[in-house]
Amino acid sequence: MRNVWIICRKELRSYFVSPVAYLLLTMFGLIFGFFFWNVLFSFVVAGMESQMRGQMFPMNVNEEMIRPLLQNVSVVGLFFIPMITMRLFAEEKRTGTIELLATSPIHDVEVILGKWLAAMTMYTAMLLVTALNFAFLFKYGQPDWKPLVIGYLGLLLQAGALLAIGTFISTLTKNQIIAGGATFGVCLLLWILGWVSGNGYDTSTWAQVVSYMSVITHFESFSKGLLDVKDAVFYVTLIFLGLFLTSRSMESLRWRS
Amino acid sequence: MITVTELTKRYARHTAVDHISFEVGKGQIVGFLGPNGAGKTTTMRMLTCFLPPTSGVATVAGFDVLEQSLEVKKRIGYLPETPPLYPEMRTAEYLAFVGQLKGLSGAELDKRVDYVLGRCAVTDVRDKLLGKLSKGYRQRVGLAQAIIHNPDVLILDEPTSGLDPKQINETRELIKGLAGDHTIILSTHILPEVEQTCQQVIIIAKGKLVATDSVSNLQNRARGAESLLVEVAGRNGEIDSATVQRRLEQISGVSRVLFKDKRQNRSIFEVESRKESSIRGDLARAVVESGWDLNELRPTAVSLEEIFLQLTGEPLPNPVEVPVAMGAK
Numbered sequence: 130m131r132n133v134w135i136i137c138r139k140e141l142r143s144y145f146v147s148p149v150a151y152l153l154l155t156m157f158g159l160i161f162g163f164f165f166w167n168v169l170f171s172f173v174v175a176g177m178e179s180q181m182r183g184q185m186f187p188m189n190v191n192e193e194m195i196r197p198l199l200q201n202v203s204v205v206g207l208f209f210i211p212m213i214t215m216r217l218f219a220e221e222k223r224t225g226t227i228e229l230l231a232t233s234p235i236h237d238v239e240v241i242l243g244k245w246l247a248a249m250t251m252y253t254a255m256l257l258v259t260a261l262n263f264a265f266l267f268k269y270g271q272p273d274w275k276p277l278v279i280g281y282l283g284l285l286l287q288a289g290a291l292l293a294i295g296t297f298i299s300t301l302t303k304n305q306i307i308a309g310g311a312t313f314g315v316c317l318l319l320w321i322l323g324w325v326s327g328n329g330y331d332t333s334t335w336a337q338v339v340s341y342m343s344v345i346t347h348f349e350s351f352s353k354g355l356l357d358v359k360d361a362v363f364y365v366t367l368i369f370l371g372l373f374l375t376s377r378s379m380e381s382l383r384w385r386s
Numbered sequence: 387m388i389t390v391t392e393l394t395k396r397y398a399r400h401t402a403v404d405h406i407s408f409e410v411g412k413g414q415i416v417g418f419l420g421p422n423g424a425g426k427t428t429t430m431r432m433l434t435c436f437l438p439p440t441s442g443v444a445t446v447a448g449f450d451v452l453e454q455s456l457e458v459k460k461r462i463g464y465l466p467e468t469p470p471l472y473p474e475m476r477t478a479e480y481l482a483f484v485g486q487l488k489g490l491s492g493a494e495l496d497k498r499v500d501y502v503l504g505r506c507a508v509t510d511v512r513d514k515l516l517g518k519l520s521k522g523y524r525q526r527v528g529l530a531q532a533i534i535h536n537p538d539v540l541i542l543d544e545p546t547s548g549l550d551p552k553q554i555n556e557t558r559e560l561i562k563g564l565a566g567d568h569t570i571i572l573s574t575h576i577l578p579e580v581e582q583t584c585q586q587v588i589i590i591a592k593g594k595l596v597a598t599d600s601v602s603n604l605q606n607r608a609r610g611a612e613s614l615l616v617e618v619a620g621r622n623g624e625i626d627s628a629t630v631q632r633r634l635e636q637i638s639g640v641s642r643v644l645f646k647d648k649r650q651n652r653s654i655f656e657v658e659s660r661k662e663s664s665i666r667g668d669l670a671r672a673v674v675e676s677g678w679d680l681n682e683l684r685p686t687a688v689s690l691e692e693i694f695l696q697l698t699g700e701p702l703p704n705p706v707e708v709p710v711a712m713g714a715k
Contacts, residue, residue: 135483225470226471228436232462234487383436384437
C-alpha cells in the first residue's frame with residue numbers, strides 16, 4: 130500500500146509540475162463553463178416564457194440542468210481521458226525509467242494501481258472545477274443534492290473504466306501519441322456503440338448486446354440520480370479488466386524486451 | 387555473492403545468452419567484457435530480475451532471481467545503460483523517490499540521500515532539474531540512485547559510456563572507492579577500463595562465455611613471454627625493413643617479429659621472445675654489428691586488448707601484410 134502511494138505521488142507530481150494538469154483543468158473548465166452557461170440560459174428563458182404565458186409549469190433544477198450537464202461531462206470526459214493516461218507507461222518505456230521500476234522491490238500491481246489512482250485523482254480534480262459551477266445552483270436554487278452525488282459517483286466509475294483501458298493501452302507502446310490516439314479511438318468507439326440500438330430502428334438481440342457495451346448508456350441511470358447496481362457492476366468490471374490487462378502487458382514486456 | 391549456472395536467454399530467432407556460468411565473490415569488482423551485442427546487457431538484466439532467464443539458474447546473495455525476485459531486488463543496485471532519470475524531477479527529490487522505492491523512509495532516507503549526494507559528487511546540483519543536467523552529472527546521479535539503499539551488489543551497465551576522459555576517470559575512481567562495501571559487476575567494451583578498475587574479468591562473445599579469470603592471470607596466460615619494442619635506424623639514409631626483420635628473426639630466443647611502422651630511415655618492430663630467455667643483449671649487439679643504430683628498446687606489456695581479440699576470435703590485424711594501413715594510423 131505504501132508503494133502504491135509512492136508511485137501515485139510521483140505521477141501526480143509530474144502532472145502538476147508540467148503544464149499537463151493546468152492545461153486539462155483550464156480547457157475542461159472552459160468547456161464545462163460554456164455548457165453551464167448554455168443550460169442556465171435556456172432554463173432562465175423557459176422560466177420567463179412560462180411566466181409570460183401566465184401558466185406556471187413545474188420546473189426542476191435537477192431534471193433540467195444537473196442531468197444534462199452531467200451527461201455532457203460524461204461525453205466531454207472521453208476527449209480528456211487519453212490526455213491523462215497516454216504518458217503513464219509510454220513515457221517510462223521511452224526514457225528507460227521502466228527499468229528502475231521493474232528492478233525495484235515492488236510489485237507490478239503496486240505500480241499499476243499507483244498510476245491508475247494518480248489518473249483518477251487528476252480526473253477528480255477536473256470534476257472539482259465543475260463543482261464550482263454547481264455551487265452557484267445551490268446558492269440561488271434548491272436542487273436536491275443526492276442525485277448530484279450519485280451522478281458524480283457515476284462519472285468517477287465511468288472515468289475509472291476508461292482510465293484503466295487507457296493505462297493498458299499506454300503499456301503497449303513507447304510513443305505517447307500512439308497511446309493517446311488509440312485510447313481516444315477506443316473511448317469514442319465505446320461511446321458510439323450505444324447508437325446501434327439507440328436510434329430505435331434496430332431492435333435485434335445483437336444490436337442490444339453491442340449497445341450494452343457502450344460506456345455512455347450505462348451512465349444514463351446515474352445522471353438521473355439512480356444508483357443501478359447493474360451499471361455500477363459494468364464499470365467496476367471494466368476497471369478490473371483494464372487493470373488486469375495492464376498487469377498482463379507489463380508481465381509480457383519482461384518476456385519480450 | 388553471485389552464482390550463475392548455465393544461464394540462457396533465448397528469443398524467437400536468436401540466443402542472446404548461451405549457457406553462461408560464473409561466480410563472483412563478495413567485495414570483488416568484476417569486469418564484464420565483450421563486443422557490442424555479446425549479451426552483456428541481457429545477462430545483467432537477468433541478474434537484476436528485469437528479464438526472466440529461459441533456462442539456467444542465477445542467484446544473488448543466495449536468492450534465486452526468478453523465484454525470490456523481491457529479495458534479490460532489495461539487495462541489488464542497478465545502473466542501466468541510460469540512467470533511469472525523470473527529467474521533471476530535481477536531483478535530491480529523485481534520489482528520495484528511488485530510496486522510497488527501495489524501502490527507505492524517514493530520517494534514514496534523508497541521511498542516505500545526503501550521503502549519496504556527497505559520495506557521487508552531485509551535491510551542487512541537488513536542486514536542479516534532472517532534465518537540465520549534463521551527461522557526466524546524469525551518470526553520477528544514476529550511480530547515486532544505484533547505491534542509495536546500500537545494496538550488497540552493484541550492477542553497472544557501461545557506467546562510463548559517453549563521458550569525456552576527465553569524467554571517465556572520476557567515475558572509475560568512484561567505482562573503485564565503492565568496492566569493498568559492495569560487490570560490483572560492470573560491463574564495458576573498453577578494455578583499459580577493465581585493466582584499471584577490475585580484479586576479475588568475464589569475457590563473453592556472441593552469448594558464450596569465453597574466459598573468466600583475474601586480470602593479471604589473463605595477461606600472463608596469453609603470452610608468457612616478453613614483448614619488446616625496437617626502433618632501428620639506418621646510418622646513411624634509407625633502411626631496408628625486410629633485411630632488418632630477417633636479421634632480428636635470426637637471434638636465438640626470438641619467437642616472432644612484427645613490423646610496426648616505418649618513418650624515413652627508421653623502422654619499428656615488435657619483437658617477442660620465448661619464455662625465460664632474455665634477448666635484449668643479443669638483440670642490441672645484432673643491430674649494432676649489422677651497421678644500424680638502435681634508437682629504442684623497451685618492453686611492452688601484452689595488452690588486454692590483444693588477449694581479448696585472441697579469445698573472442700576476432701581477426702587480429704596482421705601488420706606485416708598491411709604495413710600501409712598501419713602506417714596510416
